[in-house]
Amino acid sequence: MTLRLGTRGSALALAQSQLVADSLRAATGRDVELVEIVTAGDRSTAPVQQLGVGVFVSALRDALAAKEIDFAVHSYKDLPTAQAEGLLIAAVPLREDPRDALVASGGRTLAELPPGSRVGTGALRRIAQLHALGLQLEVVPIRGNVDTRLRKVSGGELDAVVLARAGIARLGRTDEITETLDPMLMLPAPAQGALAVECRIDDEDLVELLGRLDHAPTRAAVTAERALLATLEAGCSAPVAAFAEVAEGDSGEEIYLRGAVISPDGTRDIRLSRTGTPAAAAEIGRALAADLVECGAETLLGSTENEPHP
Numbered sequence: 001m002t003l004r005l006g007t008r009g010s011a012l013a014l015a016q017s018q019l020v021a022d023s024l025r026a027a028t029g030r031d032v033e034l035v036e037i038v039t040a041g042d043r044s045t046a047p048v049q050q051l052g053v054g055v056f057v058s059a060l061r062d063a064l065a066a067k068e069i070d071f072a073v074h075s076y077k078d079l080p081t082a083q084a085e086g087l088l089i090a091a092v093p094l095r096e097d098p099r100d101a102l103v104a105s106g107g108r109t110l111a112e113l114p115p116g117s118r119v120g121t122g123a124l125r126r127i128a129q130l131h132a133l134g135l136q137l138e139v140v141p142i143r144g145n146v147d148t149r150l151r152k153v154s155g156g157e158l159d160a161v162v163l164a165r166a167g168i169a170r171l172g173r174t175d176e177i178t179e180t181l182d183p184m185l186m187l188p189a190p191a192q193g194a195l196a197v198e199c200r201i202d203d204e205d206l207v208e209l210l211g212r213l214d215h216a217p218t219r220a221a222v223t224a225e226r227a228l229l230a231t232l233e234a235g236c237s238a239p240v241a242a243f244a245e246v247a248e249g250d251s252g253e254e255i256y257l258r259g260a261v262i263s264p265d266g267t268r269d270i271r272l273s274r275t276g277t278p279a280a281a282a283e284i285g286r287a288l289a290a291d292l293v294e295c296g297a298e299t300l301l302g303s304t305e306n307e308p309h310p
C-alpha cells in the first residue's frame with residue numbers, strides 16, 4: 001500500500017518532504033505519495049509572531065489524526081515544544097548544516113557591510129544577535145518564504161538577509177550565500193536544520209519503518225536543544241538560541257551544548273555551555289536552561305513579552 005505523506009505546499013516543505021519520501025523508498029522499498037495540505041499560515045500574510053507558528057503545524061496534525069495522511073515531515077524548529085497527543089516523532093533524519101547564512105549584495109560578508117546597511121530577518125533571535133554585534137546595522141523585520149526573502153536582496157530593497165542555511169541548501173541555492181555565519185556570532189535556533197518525521201503512535205508498523213530514517217546523533221542534539229527551549233518556556237519566536245554538537249570524545253560519544261538568551265536590542269547577551277553524554281541530552285538541556293536563568297535569562301525573556309514586536 002502506498003504511504004501518504006502530508007506536506008505544506010511551499011517550495012521548502014515540498015523539497016523536505018520529497019527528500020524524506022526518497023530516503024524512505026530507498027530504505028524500505030515502499031511507495032510514497034505526497035498529499036498537499038493548505039495551512040492557515042500559508043493563507044495569511046500576518047506576521048508569524050501574531051499567527052503563532054502552530055498554524056503551520058496544526059493542519060498537518062489534524063490530517064494525521066483524521067487519517068487523511070499516514071505521516072508528515074516538519075521543520076523541527078517550527079514544532080511547539082509540547083508533543084501532540086496520539087502522535088510520535090518516529091524519525092529525526094541526519095541534520096542539514098544548522099548554521100545561519102547571510103545573503104548580501106555585492107558578495108559581501110557581515111564585516112563588509114557599512115554602518116546603516118539594511119539587513120532583513122524575521123526571527124527575534126537573529127534580530128537580537130545582529131544588534132549584539134554592534135555594527136550599526138539597520139535590522140528590518142521581514143517574513144515570507146525563502147524565495148521572497150532572497151528577492152529582497154536581488155531586487156535592491158535590502159542590502160542583506162539572514163536565513164537558515166538549511167532552507168537555502170534544500171532549495172539548491174547555496175551559491176547565493178555570501179557568508180555562513182559562525183555560531184560564535186549567530187547561534188542557531190533550537191533544532192534548526194533538522195526534520196521531524198511524525199506519525200500516529202498506534203501505527204506500529206509505520207513507526208518501525210520510519211524509525212529506519214532516524215539518525216541518533218541528530219536526535220540527541222535536537223533533544224538537548226529543545227529541552228533547553230522547553231525549560232525556558234520561551235516559545236519559538238523568543239530570542240533563545242541553542243546548538244548541540246555530538247562528537248567522539250576521550251571516553252566515548254560526547255554532546256556539547258551551547259545556549260544563549262539575548263535581549264531584543266542586543267545589549268544583554270547571556271551565553272553558556274555544558275557537556276555530557278548523548279544519553280543525558282534532555283537533562284543537559286534542562287541544566288543549561290537553569291544555568292541561563294541563574295545568570296538572569298528570565299528577566300530578558302520576561303521583558304520581551306510586553307513589548308510589541310519590532
Ligand SMILES: NCc1[nH]cc(CCC(=O)O)c1CC(=O)O
Nearest residue numbers: 075078163164166167192193194
Ligand atoms: N521559520 C521558518 C523556517 N522553518 C525552517 C526553515 C529552514 C529550514 C530549517 O531551519 O530547518 C525556515 C526558514 C528560515 O529560518 O530561514
